[in-house]
Amino acid sequence: MSYVLQKKDFWAGALYIALGAAAFWIGRDYPMGSSVRMGAGYFPAVLSVALVLIGFASVARSFFQEGEAVGAIAWKPLLLIVGATALFGVLLQTLGLAVALIVLVLVSAAASQHFRIELKASIGLVLLVAFCALVFVKGLGVPLPLLGSWFGE
Amino acid sequence: METLSNLWLGLETALSFWNLVYCMIGVFLGTAIGVLPGLGPVATIAMLLPVTFGLPPVSALIMLAGIYYGAQYGGSTTAILVNLPGESSSVVTALDGYQMARQGKAGTALATAAIGSFFAGTVATILLAIFAPPLADLALRFGPAEYFSLMVLGLVASIVLAHGSLLHAFGMIILGLLLGLIGTDVNSGTTRFTFGLPQMADGIGFVVVAMGVFGIGEIIGNLENESTRTVMLKSVTGLMPTRDDLKRIAAPILRGTALGSMLGILPGGGAMLASFAAYTLEKKVSKTPERFGKGAIEGVAGPESANNAGAQTSFIPMLTLGIPSNPVMALMIGAMIMQGIQPGPSVMTEQPVLFWGLIVSMWIGNLFLLVLNLPLIGLWVRMISVPYHFLYPAILVFCAIGVFSLNNATFDVYLMAIFGFLGYVFRKLDCEPAPMLLGFILGPMMEEHLRRAMLISKGDATVFLSRPISATMLILALVLLATVLAPVVRRKREEAFQEEG
Amino acid sequence: MTALKLLSAAILGVAISAPALAAGYPEKPVTVVVPFPAGGASDTTARVTTQKMQESLGQPIVVENKPGANGSLGAGQVAKAKPDGYTLIVGSIGVYAINPALYKSLPYDPTKDFDLLTVAVRTPNVLVANPSFPANNVQELVAYLKKNPEKVTFASSGAGSSDHLTAALFWQKTGTTGVHVPYKGGAPAITDLIGGHAEVSFQNLGAVSNHIKAGKLKLLAITSDKRNSAFPDTPTMKEAGVEGVEVYSWQAVAAPKGLPADVKGKLEQSLTAALNSPDVKGKFSDIGFEVVASTSGQFSEFLGQEINRWKNVVETGKITADQ
Numbered sequence: 001m002s003y004v005l006q007k008k009d010f011w012a013g014a015l016y017i018a019l020g021a022a023a024f025w026i027g028r029d030y031p032m033g034s035s036v037r038m039g040a041g042y043f044p045a046v047l048s049v050a051l052v053l054i055g056f057a058s059v060a061r062s063f064f065q066e067g068e069a070v071g072a073i074a075w076k077p078l079l080l081i082v083g084a085t086a087l088f089g090v091l092l093q094t095l096g097l098a099v100a101l102i103v104l105v106l107v108s109a110a111a112s113q114h115f116r117i118e119l120k121a122s123i124g125l126v127l128l129v130a131f132c133a134l135v136f137v138k139g140l141g142v143p144l145p146l147l148g149s150w151f152g153e
Numbered sequence: 154m155e156t157l158s159n160l161w162l163g164l165e166t167a168l169s170f171w172n173l174v175y176c177m178i179g180v181f182l183g184t185a186i187g188v189l190p191g192l193g194p195v196a197t198i199a200m201l202l203p204v205t206f207g208l209p210p211v212s213a214l215i216m217l218a219g220i221y222y223g224a225q226y227g228g229s230t231t232a233i234l235v236n237l238p239g240e241s242s243s244v245v246t247a248l249d250g251y252q253m254a255r256q257g258k259a260g261t262a263l264a265t266a267a268i269g270s271f272f273a274g275t276v277a278t279i280l281l282a283i284f285a286p287p288l289a290d291l292a293l294r295f296g297p298a299e300y301f302s303l304m305v306l307g308l309v310a311s312i313v314l315a316h317g318s319l320l321h322a323f324g325m326i327i328l329g330l331l332l333g334l335i336g337t338d339v340n341s342g343t344t345r346f347t348f349g350l351p352q353m354a355d356g357i358g359f360v361v362v363a364m365g366v367f368g369i370g371e372i373i374g375n376l377e378n379e380s381t382r383t384v385m386l387k388s389v390t391g392l393m394p395t396r397d398d399l400k401r402i403a404a405p406i407l408r409g410t411a412l413g414s415m416l417g418i419l420p421g422g423g424a425m426l427a428s429f430a431a432y433t434l435e436k437k438v439s440k441t442p443e444r445f446g447k448g449a450i451e452g453v454a455g456p457e458s459a460n461n462a463g464a465q466t467s468f469i470p471m472l473t474l475g476i477p478s479n480p481v482m483a484l485m486i487g488a489m490i491m492q493g494i495q496p497g498p499s500v501m502t503e504q505p506v507l508f509w510g511l512i513v514s515m516w517i518g519n520l521f522l523l524v525l526n527l528p529l530i531g532l533w534v535r536m537i538s539v540p541y542h543f544l545y546p547a548i549l550v551f552c553a554i555g556v557f558s559l560n561n562a563t564f565d566v567y568l569m570a571i572f573g574f575l576g577y578v579f580r581k582l583d584c585e586p587a588p589m590l591l592g593f594i595l596g597p598m599m600e601e602h603l604r605r606a607m608l609i610s611k612g613d614a615t616v617f618l619s620r621p622i623s624a625t626m627l628i629l630a631l632v633l634l635a636t637v638l639a640p641v642v643r644r645k646r647e648e649a650f651q652e653e654g
Numbered sequence: 655m656t657a658l659k660l661l662s663a664a665i666l667g668v669a670i671s672a673p674a675l676a677a678g679y680p681e682k683p684v685t686v687v688v689p690f691p692a693g694g695a696s697d698t699t700a701r702v703t704t705q706k707m708q709e710s711l712g713q714p715i716v717v718e719n720k721p722g723a724n725g726s727l728g729a730g731q732v733a734k735a736k737p738d739g740y741t742l743i744v745g746s747i748g749v750y751a752i753n754p755a756l757y758k759s760l761p762y763d764p765t766k767d768f769d770l771l772t773v774a775v776r777t778p779n780v781l782v783a784n785p786s787f788p789a790n791n792v793q794e795l796v797a798y799l800k801k802n803p804e805k806v807t808f809a810s811s812g813a814g815s816s817d818h819l820t821a822a823l824f825w826q827k828t829g830t831t832g833v834h835v836p837y838k839g840g841a842p843a844i845t846d847l848i849g850g851h852a853e854v855s856f857q858n859l860g861a862v863s864n865h866i867k868a869g870k871l872k873l874l875a876i877t878s879d880k881r882n883s884a885f886p887d888t889p890t891m892k893e894a895g896v897e898g899v900e901v902y903s904w905q906a907v908a909a910p911k912g913l914p915a916d917v918k919g920k921l922e923q924s925l926t927a928a929l930n931s932p933d934v935k936g937k938f939s940d941i942g943f944e945v946v947a948s949t950s951g952q953f954s955e956f957l958g959q960e961i962n963r964w965k966n967v968v969e970t971g972k973i974t975a976d977q
Contacts, residue, residue: 008581068583082369104553105550108545143718493937495863499868605837
């Protein structure tokens with residue numbers, strides 16, 4: 001049994017079932033309508049049921065067929081990269097583009113084994129921030145606050 | 154004869170010094186911004202639109218068209234180099250183009266894309282010049298029933314994109330279809346799966362999903378095996394296609410051009426089907442379909458040609474009827490209005506200088522694109538030989554800013570982070586994201602057209618079979634499905650026989 | 655904090671150079687939020703108008719597109735912005751009058767959260783049909799609808815759009831029915847109308863005038879109070895015998911509630927001057943828009959009438975666009 005629990009097919013199936021069931025649950029009150037006037041709930045219901053069925057098929061397959069194991073999860077890169085991206089969104093409004101970019105780069109770079117603070121990389125970072133400010137904010141007029149609300153802008 | 158004199162008028166217009174300059178600036182700006190991950194043609198044009206307001210109408214449109222195909226080509230560049238498709242049509246380019254790049258053949262892939270695009274652009278421009286009005290009438294024959302059947306065909310074709318398990322291909326397509334339903338339902342105005350968030354009322358942006366699943370997912374996946382894969386790229390083996398490569402891409406380019414030119418005309422989302430219809434076709438006609446998804450050069454040549462041909466012919470409904478076939482054309486129409494030109498059937502007769510000048514400038518723009526990009530290939534290839542641990546934070550920066558600029562909203566950045574997480578999960582579970590993205594694009598259109606067709610036919614489902622174009626496409630879809638499933642069924646049968654025997 | 659600011663400015667290599675103007679508004683660029691994507695009617699209105707306003711205000715005006723949720727996303731953000739005159743909104747009849755009639759919960763209340771400045775432009779809707787449609791005028795259409803209830807397809811640019819509600823109003827005033835077929839925006843609706851997949855529609859005059867001239871669409875009536883100079887033979891709805899279907903699509907400018915009086919005055923002055931300048935007027939009339947340039951008082955009175963009217967249509971027609 002523990003072997004099945006390591007298989008990719010098992011977890012993919014579980015993911016399909018979970019997402020399909022969630023979609024069905026959220027969409028349960030959408031009107032189904034008739035065949036002439038199909039309601040907003042028609043497609044979601046059909047699709048979520050189909051996804052759940054495929055999920056069961058995948059789980060079933062993991063019991064009967066040889067399959068690869070999922071393997072170790074790379075927690076450090078996963079958390080740092082996803083976290084850095086989300087943090088960029090938070091900091092953009094409060095501290096502005098410059099700080100948000102620096103944090104995004106430093107946090108995401110920390111996910112690499114080769115990460116260390118060095119002069120060359122720091123210059124690169126400053127250049128990157130300057131490039132973004134000039135091209136996106138000044139050149140293209142993307143409304144990114146260079147300095148955020150905490151600076152009283 | 155009239156076509157010739159019209160083309161002459163177009164040449165005079167497009168070859169005037171300033172128009173040449175604006176065309177060149179447009180192509181250059183488009184390429185420069187389009188290669189930034191996350192910034193596709195729509196975002197690029199929307200941002201640069203105000204720049205053109207001060208120009209005379211012809212120059213403004215010539216420049217915008219230049220930005221369009223420049224950005225389109227730039228999007229393919231990032232798809233090949235760093236697996237970041239900036240728009241729907243470059244998803245399939247990323248499939249084999251990125252694998253080629255990993256094998257040290259990024260230069261060849263980029264050159265193939267440039268050559269294929271140029272050839273396709275040339276053919277499509279000629280088509281545009283000669284057949285624009287009759288082709289536009291063909292586009293009008295496509296009603297809701299025809300579009301629904303086209304989407305079904307597209308959906309079946311997207312199964313071919315997967316090279317792994319068929320079951321997961323189905324699963325991911327359906328997941329994509331469900332994701333596509335997020336937002337306001339066109340037919341009733343009901344908001345679905347938005348968790349009460351107004352930011353989701355218009356659905357999730359394609360770029361958000363693509364950047365998350367492909368871009369961020371890829372970064373995390375690469376970092377996972379960093380110690381074993383510190384050298385991202387094998388040594389670069391020559392920038393230009395070899396004679397053998399050229400022989401292999403000739404037919405795919407021709408087929409891609411034909412498919413792209415036809416699908417590009419359809420205003421209801423035909424153009425975005427072009428590139429992966431071409432991919433499906435190449436994989437189907439190939440004697441070695443197992444090479445696809447692992448760096449098959451045909452998988453770059455076909456879709457890239459189709460993509461560019463479709464981009465050119467999508468101007469047909471816009472110029473001849475005033476109908477925008479995609480968001481880029483909607484922006485072009487906005488630009489025309491800003492210039493005081495009312496888009497519509499009268500543009501061709503009342504503004505011949507604009508109409509023919511724009512058409513000829515498209516060919517010139519494609520030429521600029523080729524001239525500009527072939528020398529740049531060396532630069533791009535050198536750029537991705539920068540150590541990966543320096544490269545990926547920069548990619549992330551451009552993704553974040555690009556995604557923000559879509560709606561000028563940080564919400565999209567958060568969504569991208571969530572899809573990045575999902576992208577990594579999919580990788581771990583061998584669930585391929587490409588079929589999901591296509592389901593995501595096709596799903597809402599398919600539902601919209603189905604429900605509209607049923608509404609108009611008063612619930613009579615036979616319209617899909619009684620209308621010839623629709624019926625033809627449904628039959629094609631059935632045949633394609635059969636050819637996809639046949640090998641699996643045969644294999645299962647063989648296994649069963651072996652067990653018995 | 656100033657040190658930090660200077661430092662960041664130095665890092666960014668961005669010189670903050672404001673032209674030295676006399677004290678007072680505006681001292682920095684003004685942002686105009688358009689709650690729709692670039693290229694649409696609100697966007698065009700904003701860009702044409704602000705281009706001219708920059709001259710009199712002496713500061714650049716940045717148009718920022720914040721699309722989402724029928725315009726209510728961007729409008730909600732402007733409603734919460736600081737009322738200092740540096741954030742304005744250019745929105746459509748949908749944002750100001752139809753959303754409040756249609757949705758139970760909106761992130762803004764147009765009558766309470768905004769300082770209304772001016773109705774900039776308006777354009778009438780026209781009743782158009784595919785050329786092969788049997789009815790050739792409004793009376794024939796009404797007769798045909800009565801003979802074929804719930805049969806004729808009316809294309810619209812979306813559930814709850816101004817053309818959807820105009821069709822509903824038309825049905826209510828003539829005692830007829832039809833099948834509402836919503837599309838994602840006006841362009842695909844017009845395409846299907848030309849292709850003959852849908853039969854009838856109310857559309858903005860500017861969006862279809864070229865198709866009418868080219869004979870691709872049949873014009874039955876116009877919803878303005880007077881005939882239009884571009885189509886002098888086409889009757890108004892009233893002339894065609896249908897009272898109370900006088901409908902315009904309009905675009906208006908507003909700011910967050912609580913503008914200082916002098917800022918408001920300056921903005922109104924600059925807006926009126928820009929809208930009434932000959933080149934701006936010409937640009938608008940080329941695309942079928944008529945400059946209104948109403949005062950803020952006229953705007954708020956007009957808005958009250960419009961909201962009431964569409965509330966009635968929505969309630970009578972039992973139209974819903976959300977759960």
